[in-house]
Amino acid sequence: MKLELSVDAAPIRWRPSPEAVERARRLVEAWGPSDGVLEVVLTGDGRIHDLNRRYRGKDRPTDVLSFSYLEGHEERRDELLHGRLPAREFSGDPPVDDDAAPVLVGEVLISVETMQRRDVRLDHDDDEEFVFLVVHGMLHTLGFDHAHRDEAMEMEKNMEMILDGAFGDGSEAGSGGSR
Numbered sequence: 001m002k003l004e005l006s007v008d009a010a011p012i013r014w015r016p017s018p019e020a021v022e023r024a025r026r027l028v029e030a031w032g033p034s035d036g037v038l039e040v041v042l043t044g045d046g047r048i049h050d051l052n053r054r055y056r057g058k059d060r061p062t063d064v065l066s067f068s069y070l071e072g073h074e075e076r077r078d079e080l081l082h083g084r085l086p087a088r089e090f091s092g093d094p095p096v097d098d099d100a101a102p103v104l105v106g107e108v109l110i111s112v113e114t115m116q117r118r119d120v121r122l123d124h125d126d127d128e129e130f131v132f133l134v135v136h137g138m139l140h141t142l143g144f145d146h147a148h149r150d151e152a153m154e155m156e157k158n159m160e161m162i163l164d165g166a167f168g169d170g171s172e173a174g175s176g177g178s179r
Helices: 018-030 045-056 074-081 112-122 126-141 149-167
Strands: 002-007 036-043 064-068 103-111
Touching (some): 002 018, 018 149, 036 126, 045 064, 045 103, 064 126, 103 112, 112 126, 126 149
Parallel strands (some): 002 036, 036 103
16 A cells, blocks of 8 residues: 655644654555555644544544545455455445556544644654554554454554564564565
């Protein structure tokens, strides 16, 4: 899956380092459907607060919101994560004649302000937290959740598996040849 990173109109001073962007890009490319695109948007508390209230009924900012543009994919999320299924099979958009055209899997919005407040509280590095939130958001767009204990354990296991390559021994965890 490809990663597209953008910054919305919010007045954000912080930007991830080129190394953090590259780590996030490598991880997203190592996982997920090869025909997919994940859009990551850096934003501020104002926009994410509004979206959190509108879509989740929570009247506060949050660090990350994810919107999946796939339909009916939840039961096949493991196959999507490991790149064994194309995103095209779950796209709600009309079919495109061009099989090489990428499919927008989802959008991940990260509030830099909330992320940084959380970093201070947890004594995390901004770049590490950025990579963590990209992976967390990616998993949500592929159908993973943490609303219930068993789901949370599965999501945490996948987070650890993926992030091992970003912060572990330096080697990419990737799909380990399972593609």
